[in-house]
Amino acid sequence: MKRVLVLGDTHIPKRRDSIPPAFFEHIRMSSYDLALITGDLVRESDMRKAMPPLPQCVIVRGNMDLETKYNLQELVQIDDFRILLLHGTQVDPRGDLSQLGEIARESDADVTVHGHTHEEAIDLLDGRLFLNPGTISGSTGGWAGRVDASFMELVVSPGHIGVTLYHTDWVDIRESKTAYLKTSKGISKA
Numbered sequence: 537m538k539r540v541l542v543l544g545d546t547h548i549p550k551r552r553d554s555i556p557p558a559f560f561e562h563i564r565m566s567s568y569d570l571a572l573i574t575g576d577l578v579r580e581s582d583m584r585k586a587m588p589p590l591p592q593c594v595i596v597r598g599n600m601d602l603e604t605k606y607n608l609q610e611l612v613q614i615d616d617f618r619i620l621l622l623h624g625t626q627v628d629p630r631g632d633l634s635q636l637g638e639i640a641r642e643s644d645a646d647v648t649v650h651g652h653t654h655e656e657a658i659d660l661l662d663g664r665l666f667l668n669p670g671t672i673s674g675s676t677g678g679w680a681g682r683v684d685a686s687f688m689e690l691v692v693s694p695g696h697i698g699v700t701l702y703h704t705d706w707v708d709i710r711e712s713k714t715a716y717l718k719t720s721k722g723i724s725k726a
Contacts, residue, residue: 544574564588574651620645624652663722
């Protein structure tokens, strides 16, 4: 069993300078095997200063990232799941599932983790699972203000993936859990 932290769109230090304190504490107290980060960190060193220590990270480049050392997408194998990680800038309009589905098919991915919209989403399409962790810092389209913040945790074991979405309006934290199975026909809700 692998525990995976999924986050993105921090936009640190350009639009936000921190994550919600309750998220910071939760991540600090948790034990993860891996982190999948959907890009738009802006500056990785500043993002890491705003976060608790992270496990091994797989990071993709977003459209706002100042560093270009990361690829636009990565394919990660966790147990029997092929997970495609991308920011989503190649999709217009942002978050379009049909376009993401085509990219997932081309990559033969079971699960696609994407960002760019700043809105969390969990979708099933044609036997594939699509996860958008939203923005862990609550970053908006500019420095002024903030939106709800969110991130995800995955628990991956052979044939099974559990998804926990953490969402805060900066007052209350909501947690929602869903589970999925990998079958010969693709991913389905457990």
